Amino acid sequence: MAPTYDHPGERAAQDPVRLLAIRDEPLSLDEVFKAVGDDAAGGTALFVGTVRNHDASADVDELGYSSHPTAEAEMRRVAEKVAAAYPVRALAAVHRVGDLRVGDLAVIVAVSCPHRSEAFEACRMLIDDLKHEVPIWKHQRFSDGTQEWVGAC
Secondary structure, X not given: OOOOOOOHHHOOOOOOEEEEEEEOOOOOHHHHHHHOOOOOOOEEEEEXXXXXXXXXXXXXXXXXXXXXXXXXXXXXXHHHHHHHHOOOOEEEEEEEOEEXXXXXXXXXXXXXXXXXXXXXXXXXXXXXXXXXXXXXXXXXXXXOOXXXXXXXX
């Protein structure tokens, strides 16, 4: 028997954006994962961005993130765009600002959808668009004493 997708759970939720935030405190994987829980979701994809100890050939000691006052509104616009493109049951995104050390969580995004392929694709679109469209800047400080600012995310 061929599958049919007439069940309401196969469609996007009425209001799938469950959590959006820019915070100056440590991020919680549990909070984001719980935010996208949905009984109609067969797939949940989660991406965690961490501070790494290098950028290209330079050693990174620490970095800082700062955001424009419109950043959360832009996050919402990006989230709504993703929700319009996929049958998203629930979506969450949190980004940290302030000074971070190597290993700290910088960004967490998660999406739940009826099926895994949609969840993966929607999560990829969410992090990629957040990185390119939300006004968050990274200030990297390198071990050799140099530093640089990097554009959105």
